[in-house]
Amino acid sequence: METFWFCVIALLWLGYLFLEGFDFGVGMLLPVLGRSDAERRVLVNTIGPVWDGNEVWLLVAVGATFAAFPAWYAALLSSVYLPLVLFLLALIGRGVAFEYRGKVDSARWRRVWDRVIVTGSWTAALGIGLLLSATVFGMPLDAAGDRVGSPFASIRWETLLGAVAVAGYAFVHGAVFLSLKTEGDVRERARALALKVAPVALLPLLVLLLTVQLRFGSAWTWGASTVVALAALGAYGRLVLRREGQAFALMGVVVAATVAALFGALHPNVLPSTLDPAWSLTVAGAASSPYTLTVMTWVAAFGTPAVLVYQGWTYWVFRKRIGTRHIPQVHVP
Amino acid sequence: MDVLDLARWQFGITTVYHFLMVPLTIGLSLLVAGMQTAWVRTGDRKYLAMTKFWGKLLLINFAMGVVTGIVQEFQFGMTWSAYSRFVGDVFGAPLAMEGLVAFFVESTFLGLWIFGWDRLPKKVHLACVWAFSLATIASAYFILAANSWMQHPVGVELVDGRPRLTSIWAVLGNNTVLAAFPHTIFGAFAVAGTFLVGVAAWHLWRRSDDGPVWRASVKFGTWVGVAAFTGLAITGDMQGKLMFEQQPMKMAAAEALCHTESPAAFSVFALGDVSRPDCENVKSVTVPALLSFLAHNDFTTEVKGIEDLVPLYQEKYGTNYPVDPKLGELSGKPIDYVPNLPVTYWGFRLMIGFGGLAVGAGLLVLWLTRGGRTPRGRWFKWLALGSIATPFLANSFGWIFTEMGRQPFVVVPNPSGVDGVWMFTARAVSSSTPGEVLTSLVALTLVYGVLACVEVFLIRRYVRAGIAGVLPARKPDDDAESRDDDVLTFAY
Numbered sequence: 001m002e003t004f005w006f007c008v009i010a011l012l013w014l015g016y017l018f019l020e021g022f023d024f025g026v027g028m029l030l031p032v033l034g035r036s037d038a039e040r041r042v043l044v045n046t047i048g049p050v051w052d053g054n055e056v057w058l059l060v061a062v063g064a065t066f067a068a069f070p071a072w073y074a075a076l077l078s079s080v081y082l083p084l085v086l087f088l089l090a091l092i093g094r095g096v097a098f099e100y101r102g103k104v105d106s107a108r109w110r111r112v113w114d115r116v117i118v119t120g121s122w123t124a125a126l127g128i129g130l131l132l133s134a135t136v137f138g139m140p141l142d143a144a145g146d147r148v149g150s151p152f153a154s155i156r157w158e159t160l161l162g163a164v165a166v167a168g169y170a171f172v173h174g175a176v177f178l179s180l181k182t183e184g185d186v187r188e189r190a191r192a193l194a195l196k197v198a199p200v201a202l203l204p205l206l207v208l209l210l211t212v213q214l215r216f217g218s219a220w221t222w223g224a225s226t227v228v229a230l231a232a233l234g235a236y237g238r239l240v241l242r243r244e245g246q247a248f249a250l251m252g253v254v255v256a257a258t259v260a261a262l263f264g265a266l267h268p269n270v271l272p273s274t275l276d277p278a279w280s281l282t283v284a285g286a287a288s289s290p291y292t293l294t295v296m297t298w299v300a301a302f303g304t305p306a307v308l309v310y311q312g313w314t315y316w317v318f319r320k321r322i323g324t325r326h327i328p329q330v331h332v333p
Numbered sequence: 334m335d336v337l338d339l340a341r342w343q344f345g346i347t348t349v350y351h352f353l354m355v356p357l358t359i360g361l362s363l364l365v366a367g368m369q370t371a372w373v374r375t376g377d378r379k380y381l382a383m384t385k386f387w388g389k390l391l392l393i394n395f396a397m398g399v400v401t402g403i404v405q406e407f408q409f410g411m412t413w414s415a416y417s418r419f420v421g422d423v424f425g426a427p428l429a430m431e432g433l434v435a436f437f438v439e440s441t442f443l444g445l446w447i448f449g450w451d452r453l454p455k456k457v458h459l460a461c462v463w464a465f466s467l468a469t470i471a472s473a474y475f476i477l478a479a480n481s482w483m484q485h486p487v488g489v490e491l492v493d494g495r496p497r498l499t500s501i502w503a504v505l506g507n508n509t510v511l512a513a514f515p516h517t518i519f520g521a522f523a524v525a526g527t528f529l530v531g532v533a534a535w536h537l538w539r540r541s542d543d544g545p546v547w548r549a550s551v552k553f554g555t556w557v558g559v560a561a562f563t564g565l566a567i568t569g570d571m572q573g574k575l576m577f578e579q580q581p582m583k584m585a586a587a588e589a590l591c592h593t594e595s596p597a598a599f600s601v602f603a604l605g606d607v608s609r610p611d612c613e614n615v616k617s618v619t620v621p622a623l624l625s626f627l628a629h630n631d632f633t634t635e636v637k638g639i640e641d642l643v644p645l646y647q648e649k650y651g652t653n654y655p656v657d658p659k660l661g662e663l664s665g666k667p668i669d670y671v672p673n674l675p676v677t678y679w680g681f682r683l684m685i686g687f688g689g690l691a692v693g694a695g696l697l698v699l700w701l702t703r704g705g706r707t708p709r710g711r712w713f714k715w716l717a718l719g720s721i722a723t724p725f726l727a728n729s730f731g732w733i734f735t736e737m738g739r740q741p742f743v744v745v746p747n748p749s750g751v752d753g754v755w756m757f758t759a760r761a762v763s764s765s766t767p768g769e770v771l772t773s774l775v776a777l778t779l780v781y782g783v784l785a786c787v788e789v790f791l792i793r794r795y796v797r798a799g800i801a802g803v804l805p806a807r808k809p810d811d812d813a814e815s816r817d818d819d820v821l822t823f824a825y
Contacts (some may be wrong), residue, residue: 048444048824049445063425063426067421067426073409085772088404092780105793206626291499299429299433317449328820
């Protein structure tokens with residue numbers, strides 16, 4: 001039961017990284033691919049109807065961690081405190097920016113919010129990478145699960161690598177997503193950019209997986225890491241052939257296998273202590289009671305399929321590619 | 334200040350702030366759903382104008398509610414990790430349910446509603462706004478169930494010194510949440526109703542275009558407000574009675590009732606300082622025996638005062654904090670079981686007072702605008718705009734009262750529950766450094782302050798623009814055939 005919930009939480013992170021991954025990417029690419037305001041509006045509108053729903057995956061991942069593994073939730077969030085504050089500020093900023101950038105017809109107003117979107121997207125992607133790698137590589141925890149030492153204990157080369165890995169993945173993922181969701185010039189440039197940067201931008205992810213593998217890996221996480229590399233190559237090849245949909249799906253495989261490798265390497269720990277392995281938080285030790293996990297299982301069993309259905313429907317409703325010709329004139333007070 | 338004070342300030346600021354957006358979202362989303370239903374059923378353009386106008390204000394507000402809500406989900410782990418470990422088996426479940434069952438629906442269907450105008454069939458589009466607004470209410474239920482458990486822990490047993498969930502139904506059916514939920518929802522409708530009245534009355538005063546839209550909004554808002562206020566009084570009374578039973582100290586603190594009285598009088602307002610050393614000298618205007626009635630539905634029963642309650646608490650939960658370096662300055666110190674009396678006493682009164690002002694202002698505006706009239710004096714403008722703030726203040730003071738009234742506990746002991754299921758707030762904080770919490774407190778407060786200005790600026794702008802700002806005037810040649818189908822009806 002505990003291991004089942006460990007997998008559920010991995011799945012929630014997978015959903016989050018896959019969905020908000022491209023949201024972050026779109027935000028990062030705003031100044032790169034959006035040359036005019038109409039183009040920037042194309043970019044923002046590819047995620048307009050869905051970004052908020054995508055972000056709920058994070059809230060549910062964190063909420064489910066609280067419910068199923070309170071000790072994990074408490075130790076991780078309190079020990080990675082300052083980076084999380086920055087991460088939250090970034091999420092606040094970019095969320096508000098999406099909603100507000102078009103509410104006043106002024107170039108200056110939009111420029112300010114565009115900056116918030118770009119900075120917020122980079123910061124949030126880096127932050128989530130740092131948080132995830134901190135839980136995989138561990139924190140200096142004492143026997144009670146409290147952090148010992150500096151507030152900057154979460155900032156080490158491994159976690160910085162994790163931060164860059166997730167940001168790099170989001171950048172490429174966003175470009176692939178835009179090549180799938182836009183038309184005309186933006187689509188061409190998104191595709192060209194993805195092809196140009198992918199070899200460099202996905203490299204940190206592979207280095208991260210290799211590091212995790214060498215330190216914690218087992219035979220089957222080798223498999224997962226290999227899938228990541230193969231899927232990334234496949235996505236590249238599909239994109240070369242202009243099969244954007246397949247490339248995007250393969251980016252999904254990349255993130256799924258990444259999550260599998262990271263959480264697979266983490267198991268049976270949920271948050272290792274870098275001071276003493278005996279103090280590491282484990283799946284069994286951090287979990288809630290069987291009754292609570294049963295309750296949560298019922299909720300998830302009914303809730304998750306429903307979420308997938310209506311979120312899938314949303315993507316279906318807004319499935320059309322968007323180009324500058326679709327963008328209506330600004331009509332705001 | 335130590336980590337405890339900083340963490341409490343941070344939680345207070347971020348939560349009160351978050352709860353400025355939440356009730357307006359809850360109340361307004363349902364009212365907008367009602368307006369859109371009226372439009373779909375009658376085809377009357379007035380209702381379309383109302384839906385678009387109030388819907389736009391709803392969206393501006395909703396964005397802020399969402400982003401400030403994210404902080405809440407993280408905050409328990411970040412600054413209250415000891416609390417999270419202690420209650421995790423129980424408290425996390427309703428939070429996770431809120432996300433999975435309610436918040437997903439809310440955010441997905443809101444996206445569909447915003448971008449789905451003219452793209453979805455009319456009735457499906459209408460269903461989206463209903464799904465969204467009902468989900469906001471479901472959200473409120475789960476969050477309040479979690480909060481009510483802190484006020485009145487039920488459905489648990491004590492295992493290894495930690496509460497362990499034995500019945501989720503007991504937690505979701507806690508009589509505390511059954512009273513707190515309707516009270517909060519009625520509070521949300523009071524906010525939304527007054528918002529409608531205030532904004533629409535201002536437009537009437539300005540002689541804006543679309544008079545019928547504003548008159549309909551005043552009428553709708555006032556009746557929503559009156560109904561909400563009635564509901565608030567009834568559920569507030571229910572809550573009061575539960576509180577006397579479950580948290581006697583909180584209710585004594587609400588009255589700054591020093592000595593046990595029988596029958597006990599209700600204090601309408603007090604002159605002088607109600608904090609404890611002066612408790613004896615406070616001149617208070619009272620209604621005899623009313624407090625006994627509020628507590629027990631009977632004008633004669635005894636109501637326990639603070640002085641008599643303190644020894645009972647000391648006997649049960651100790652006189653001193655344990656000696657523990659984690660408690661910082663409080664380690665080994667006597668426990669103060671009395672909440673901050675000026676805050677609880679005045680918070681309680683301001684909640685009721687501002688709530689009454691809100692409904693009074695609404696009724697006054699409705700009467701002043703009867704039969705097509707509109708006062709011309711500037712005072713009417715200030716009445717309209719001033720009334721908007723009152724239910725927000727009432728909500729904030731209500732929450733400040735109920736959360737500060739349970740101190741020094743974060744999980745209040747349930748007098749008829751399992752022994753040992755309670756926690757001092759001082760015990761609940763993380764072992765963070767004061768520097769960390771101070772950084773986040775300052776950063777969040779600054780960002781929230783800037784965003785408050787932005788939101789008010791935008792709302793003002795859209796309010797001023799009126800219907801023309803959201804619904805372009807219909808041109809004669811603007812029929813369905815001539816419109817370019819490729820252009821999105823709505824885009825950011």
